[in-house]
Amino acid sequence: MILIIKNDKKDEVGKLINWIKGRGLDVHMSEGENTTIVGLIGDTSKLDIDLISSLDIVEAVKRIQEPYKKANRKFHPADTVIDAGGVKIGGNNFILIAGPCSVESEEQIIEIAEAVKKSGAHLLRGGAFKPRTSPYAFQGMGAEGLELLKKAKKATGLGIVTEIMNINYLSLFQDVDIIQIGARNMQNFDLLKELGQSDKPVLLKRGLANTIEEWLMSAEYIMSKGNEKVILCERGIRTFEHFTRNTLDLSAIPIVKELTHLPVIVDPSHASGLSRLVPPMSLAAAAAGSDGLIIEVHNDPTKALCDGAQSIKPDIFDAIVKKVSVILPLVGKAFSK
Numbered sequence: 583m584i585l586i587i588k589n590d591k592k593d594e595v596g597k598l599i600n601w602i603k604g605r606g607l608d609v610h611m612s613e614g615e616n617t618t619i620v621g622l623i624g625d626t627s628k629l630d631i632d633l634i635s636s637l638d639i640v641e642a643v644k645r646i647q648e649p650y651k652k653a654n655r656k657f658h659p660a661d662t663v664i665d666a667g668g669v670k671i672g673g674n675n676f677i678l679i680a681g682p683c684s685v686e687s688e689e690q691i692i693e694i695a696e697a698v699k700k701s702g703a704h705l706l707r708g709g710a711f712k713p714r715t716s717p718y719a720f721q722g723m724g725a726e727g728l729e730l731l732k733k734a735k736k737a738t739g740l741g742i743v744t745e746i747m748n749i750n751y752l753s754l755f756q757d758v759d760i761i762q763i764g765a766r767n768m769q770n771f772d773l774l775k776e777l778g779q780s781d782k783p784v785l786l787k788r789g790l791a792n793t794i795e796e797w798l799m800s801a802e803y804i805m806s807k808g809n810e811k812v813i814l815c816e817r818g819i820r821t822f823e824h825f826t827r828n829t830l831d832l833s834a835i836p837i838v839k840e841l842t843h844l845p846v847i848v849d850p851s852h853a854s855g856l857s858r859l860v861p862p863m864s865l866a867a868a869a870a871g872s873d874g875l876i877i878e879v880h881n882d883p884t885k886a887l888c889d890g891a892q893s894i895k896p897d898i899f900d901a902i903v904k905k906v907s908v909i910l911p912l913v914g915k916a917f918s919k
């Protein structure tokens with residue numbers, strides 16, 4: 583349930599909040615320029631809506647049907663803008679995250695970081711802990727990979743985005759700017775709850791076979807524990823189609839933007855699995871209103887230890903950035919500064 587407070591009565595909202603808390607409920611405040619909204623969290627079924635509507639301070643009362651509250655746009659009508667190491671994500675800002683699937687060596691990560699930075703990337707991606715389907719496949723460099731990411735950050739100034747698989751390693755992620763939760767962990771609720779207690783921005787990828795509502799409920803797990811810095815990432819879902827690795831659900835972007843105030847970006851690399859599809863799908867994602875892209879870029883995709891077939895070279899990334907810059911004004915966005 584949300585209460586819209588009369589503009590000239592917002593100074594009296596404190597008393598109302600105490601009254602609500604006295605009934606065992608929690609509140610979430612959203613103060614916009616013209617509206618103040620009090621979101622009620624908990625079991626509101628026993629509240630007398632007529633009584634609340636009749637209070638002088640209350641302009642309107644709305645019931646929220648959706649099971650996600652904090653992620654719901656009704657709770658928070660304005661777009662959320664998240665600061666990740668100085669980079670603004672959400673609102674009118676469009677961001678570019680680029681880098682290899684996995685960190686492989688110091689030379690590799692620094693060469694790629696320098697190249698993508700030159701083209702305008704805002705943040706560097708690179709996996710150190712990799713969730714591989716086969717236990718025999720390269721599992722990532724682990725803690726050493728994180729150290730190399732930090733070196734690349736120092737060398738280029740690009741903030742870093744990398745995946746966490748086990749909360750026991752959280753202390754290693756102190757210099758990471760955005761912690762990624764991979765598709766396979768989207769419903770690892772213990773991990774979500776733990777990250778909800780951190781103050782790091784979280785990139786929450788959509789699960790391989792999850793609905794939009796399940797994805798938003800996972801965001802809610804993080805937000806309900808106090809961390810509201812959640813960035814959603816559409817990375818393709820499983821369908822009957824096997825030509826592509828996954829099927830990019832572009833319609834999820836405008837839907838998610840309607841339902842939530844959180845930024846949503848697109849990963850065309852995992853969505854398609856084919857490097858030649860990355861440029862057209864990147865442009866389509868920008869045109870559909872996404873808040874950014876996360877793209878796998880490798881200096882030598884044929885030698886990549888992971889996801890080479892979907893990795894593009896730096897010159898292709900550069901061409902994508904130039905074309906995206908033409909699309910952004912059409913959707914009211916600009917590259918984040």
Ligand code: PEP
Pocket residue numbers: 683709713763764765766787817849852
């Ligand atoms: C990745 O980003 O390299 C990755 C494993 O992504 P996803 O979780 O979307 O498969």
Ligand code: MN
Pocket residue numbers: 683684852878888889
């Ligand atoms: Mn990958």
